[in-house]
Amino acid sequence: MKAVVYKGPRDVVVNNVPDAKIEKPTDVLVKITTTNICGSDLHMYEGRTSVEKGKIFGHENLGVVIEAGTAVERVKVGDRVCLPFNISCGYCENCERGLTGFCLTANPGNAGAAYGYAGMGPYNGGQAELLRVPYADFNCLVLPPGAEEKENDYVMLSDIFPTGYHATRLAGLQPGDSVVIYGAGPVGLMAAMSARIQGASKIMVVDTHKDRLALAEKIGAIPIDDTDQSGVDQILTHTDGHGADCGCECVGYQCCNRAGHEVPNLTMNNLVASVKATGGIGVVGVFMPEDPGAVDELAKKGQLAFNFGEFFTKGQRIGTGQCNVKLYNRNLAKLIAAGKANPSMIVSHELPLDQAADGYANFDARKDGWTKVVLKPGK
Ligand code: NAD
Ligand code: ZN
Known part of the structure; x- marks a missing residue:
């Protein structure tokens, strides 16, 4: 699959890498249709973190489930889902209290877990064609019918809106x-x-x-x-x-x-x-x-x-602290569905995945008019 890979400070490339796949029965595999570049990615991009070379970036992800692990009950193949940037188990002491940004299972310690992020566990990001989603029944926000018409709104539920x-x-x-x-x-x-x-x-x-x-x-x-x-x-x-x-x-x-x-x-x-x-x-x-x-x-x-x-x-x-996305994303989704919130109004650029390096460079420079970049792996 194609994916945005970190090579070094201010150097990301779209490379062919091994396909993401289901690793545990509680995972699903998602075909990514929209994935954003975030201000948080710039900390890694600018070389200010310990992120390892080869890491696949991308924690603001939305796509369609194409395969479900044997223990997944709620989420179905074909569901369009938005993934909170926090990866969380749903059953640890912190998750039980709604503090999913500090999950003790997905990344033991205090930092919480996320897709494609320095210090937040071994998980790859979704600036790619495919993404493995752990604890899928808990993490996936299943979107309502017609969500494909408003993907640039719903994808903001992965992080910046919550x-x-x-x-x-x-x-x-x-x-x-x-x-x-x-x-x-x-x-x-x-x-x-x-x-x-x-x-x-x-x-x-x-x-x-x-x-x-x-x-x-x-x-x-x-x-x-x-x-x-x-x-x-x-x-x-x-x-x-x-x-x-x-x-x-x-x-x-x-x-x-x-x-x-x-x-x-x-x-x-x-x-x-x-x-x-x-x-x-x-x-x-x-x-x-x-x-x-x-x-x-x-x-x-x-x-x-x-x-x-x-x-x-x-x-x-x-x-x-980090946002506990799941505390808010379900209700914010209802506001989008009802036409009462339109977070996509900040999107300035929609690019194919292949142009991710351009997107990073311009967004990092905070170039005039580059407010929010969304990447479309399918296009
Ligand atoms: P961004 O970095 O492009 O936005 C920062 C904005 O702040 C820029 O427009 C910049 O011009 C402005 N700015 C810089 N110095 C300023 C100052 N002294 N006074 C006022 N404004 C100033 O990108 P972003 O995506 O909006 O991210 C902002 C921050 O939020 C980043 O640090 C990012 O890592 C963080 N973030 C946190 C969470 C979380 O869960 N806590 C989630 C997502 C992003
Ligand atoms: Zn983000």
């Missing part, structure tokens, strides 16, 4: 709240859409990319361009000087403490400053235990200094 939603839940968003979101990438835009769905009164999205801010505006948010003027000051102006009721970090470590940022524009400090006293902050932007490219020694060890004193004085709360 992740954006998770950011707002970690932040404790309530109907009527104002919310500030740092980052107008795919995840930040999905946080904005999630805030709208939950009845936020004012949604403010901060970034420097005008094309991405325009999408935020389309979702109903106030775009805040902090290229020349402090984002924090603009948020305070929009919130009578008190700050937003809550805030979301949808940027991650790649933009903090890195060479080229002479004055690190730390999103955590900006959040503490632009969220009101007692407000909640949800961090879904990824911070890794190590960041070898960081400017200072502490950040190299994954230690991010932020204004903890101000955070404490303001009595704020913080929630962090």
Whole structure:
């Protein structure tokens, strides 16, 4: 089968590799029809992780079941399924509580498991023609009839739509709240859409990319361009000087403490400053235990200094971590089916799998107009 394979920093190729196959009776084999490039893939792509050469990337996957293991009962051959990026067993202590991003069976330890990701188990990704799906009865979200017409919407349920939603839940968003979101990438835009769905009164999205801010505006948010003027000051102006009721970090470590940022524009400090006293902050932007490219020694060890004193004085709360996709994906799917959510509005490029390297290079450069790339292995 063809698959997107990691060769080294900023070097991915589409190679012929051995076909994915069923390995355990609880697996299914999925023929991938849509698979996305994610901001999280860029951590590996840019060479900032320990990912091994030869790894097949791809954790945002959707396709059709073509074979089912002998122990699979619920999912059937022919079902169109969206796969949460978390691989989870469904029966460990964490999965039982809905914390499927921290499954203790699929990747023993604290990191959770995912398709095609550094440090998240031995699983290959779905930027390929075929994908092996473990614990299939638990993991597969079976999509409703007609889903093939809305694949670019449903595929967002594998990660970024639930992740954006998770950011707002970690932040404790309530109907009527104002919310500030740092980052107008795919995840930040999905946080904005999630805030709208939950009845936020004012949604403010901060970034420097005008094309991405325009999408935020389309979702109903106030775009805040902090290229020349402090984002924090603009948020305070929009919130009578008190700050937003809550805030979301949808940027991650790649933009903090890195060479080229002479004055690190730390999103955590900006959040503490632009969220009101007692407000909640949800961090879904990824911070890794190590960041070898960081400017200072502490950040190299994954230690991010932020204004903890101000955070404490303001009595704020913080929630962090990988999204537990299964907590949200079923209900978000119903919103898509009902025409009440259209996450595909952020898709800028639909490419055949063969053009994946181009997709990576342009999305990584955050080139104007390259907001979200979906790959179509069948085309
Ligand atoms: P992305 O990296 O393209 O988006 C980040 C956006 O933040 C960009 O538009 C960039 O211009 C903007 N930005 C950079 N510095 C900023 C600053 N100081 N202030 C405001 N905005 C700034 O891609 P993405 O797919 O949206 O991913 C965002 C983050 O979310 C990544 O770290 C990714 O790994 C993470 N993520 C986490 C989860 C999870 O489960 N927690 C899931 C998916 C992605
Ligand atoms: Zn992702």
